[in-house]
Amino acid sequence: MKALILFLALCGWTQESPSPLEKYRALQHPATPENFDQGWEERVALEFEIVNGADLRSLRAALRDKDAFVRAMGARALGILADKTSADVLAGLAKADPEVAVRIRAVESLAFLKMNPEAVEAAKKDSNLAVRWTAERVAGQFQKETDFALQAREAYAAGIPRESMGAAKVGRPAPDFTARRTDGTTFKLSEVLGKKPVAIYFAAYDG
Amino acid sequence: MHEQAQLRLRKEEIEKLGAEAFVVVAMDLHRTTVFKEKNILLKSFKNPFSADDSLVSATALSDPAGTASAIYGVSRKCMRWGSWVENHPTWFVIDRAGTLTYAAQPLFNTPTSYIGDIDRLFEELRKASK
Numbered sequence: 001m002k003a004l005i006l007f008l009a010l011c012g013w014t015q016e017s018p019s020p021l022e023k024y025r026a027l028q029h030p031a032t033p034e035n036f037d038q039g040w041e042e043r044v045a046l047e048f049e050i051v052n053g054a055d056l057r058s059l060r061a062a063l064r065d066k067d068a069f070v071r072a073m074g075a076r077a078l079g080i081l082a083d084k085t086s087a088d089v090l091a092g093l094a095k096a097d098p099e100v101a102v103r104i105r106a107v108e109s110l111a112f113l114k115m116n117p118e119a120v121e122a123a124k125k126d127s128n129l130a131v132r133w134t135a136e137r138v139a140g141q142f143q144k145e146t147d148f149a150l151q152a153r154e155a156y157a158a159g160i161p162r163e164s165m166g167a168a169k170v171g172r173p174a175p176d177f178t179a180r181r182t183d184g185t186t187f188k189l190s191e192v193l194g195k196k197p198v199a200i201y202f203a204a205y206d207g
Numbered sequence: 208m209h210e211q212a213q214l215r216l217r218k219e220e221i222e223k224l225g226a227e228a229f230v231v232v233a234m235d236l237h238r239t240t241v242f243k244e245k246n247i248l249l250k251s252f253k254n255p256f257s258a259d260d261s262l263v264s265a266t267a268l269s270d271p272a273g274t275a276s277a278i279y280g281v282s283r284k285c286m287r288w289g290s291w292v293e294n295h296p297t298w299f300v301i302d303r304a305g306t307l308t309y310a311a312q313p314l315f316n317t318p319t320s321y322i323g324d325i326d327r328l329f330e331e332l333r334k335a336s337k
Contacts, residue, residue, distance in 0.1 A: 031285040037295065043284045044277045051272075072291075104291045112235075130290035136247060141237045148235040148271075155272035166280035168299070174307040177275035179231060179268035182240045187268055193305040197226040197335035199328060201210060201265065202281045204296045206232055206242040
């Protein structure tokens with residue numbers, strides 16, 4: 001018995017814990033439509049871990065993964081992390097990946113990188129409306145000097161404690177948050193709380 | 208966008224209540240700005256808002272990592288409606304004391320359901336302004 005316990009303990013000590021990407025691949029509730037209201041906390045937490053972990057080698061490999069959601073996550077993270085060496089692969093995904101989520105994320109990331117604008121232009125004629133929609137909206141980024149990827153990295157770097165997720169409850173004090181106004185200035189909800197009634201709409205996406 | 212278009216029609220009511228409206232987009236600043244300033248969606252087909260250049264009167268806020276959305280429990284980061292969806296669209300009202308008094312998720316189940324959504328929002332805002 002002692003030998004068995006020792007063996008198991010040694011196995012535990014020698015096994016590496018799975019990477020955030022591996023945990024994302026093994027999600028109990030992957031980002032499929034039927035999981036819309038389930039497991040979102042885990043998806044959010046892992047996205048933060050993946051972006052903040054900045055494991056570029058694994059992320060580049062993820063672009064060739066069999067799992068579409070892993071490819072999509074790899075594409076997103078590499079754009080936010082400004083990995084210019086991935087631009088051509090991302091352009092290929094934007095053009096020809098069979099999955100909509102991957103094409104959307106690849107188009108977004110090319111705009112973050114401000115590289116391969118022709119792939120984003122081509123995506124405006126994609127067979128899928130959501131991909132065309134994304135390409136139409138991100139295209140203007142190529143003409144802007146602002147580093148939108150850096151802003152995103154900073155937002156991820158601030159992190160989010162797990163216990164903060166879903167903290168907003170009717171009947172309780174509204175939790176504070178920070179965001180950015182369109183003029184670039186920082187907004188803190190606490191600056192207006194207690195001064196006036198407030199309506200907030202969280203949009204599904206930019207439409 | 209219909210929700211924002213309907214809210215914009217009632218901008219003066221918001222001001223009379225001494226309230227302020229915000230719309231959080233869990234995307235980068237560029238896309239949030241496009242959302243605020245350009246009416247790309249409703250210009251693409253015939254509807255009461257197709258001639259408007261912009262539909263958003265609320266203060267638009269960029270939440271690129273989805274942090275605020277997660278705090279408010281609406282982050283989804285999931286496929287739905289044939290697209291990638293960052294948030295479960297949701298209205299919240301906070302009263303003068305800073306208490307969250309209302310949360311509602313639009314159903315988009317009829318062509319004019321957004322009108323009822325905004326009516327209910329104003330009922331709650333009126334209560335919150337007292």
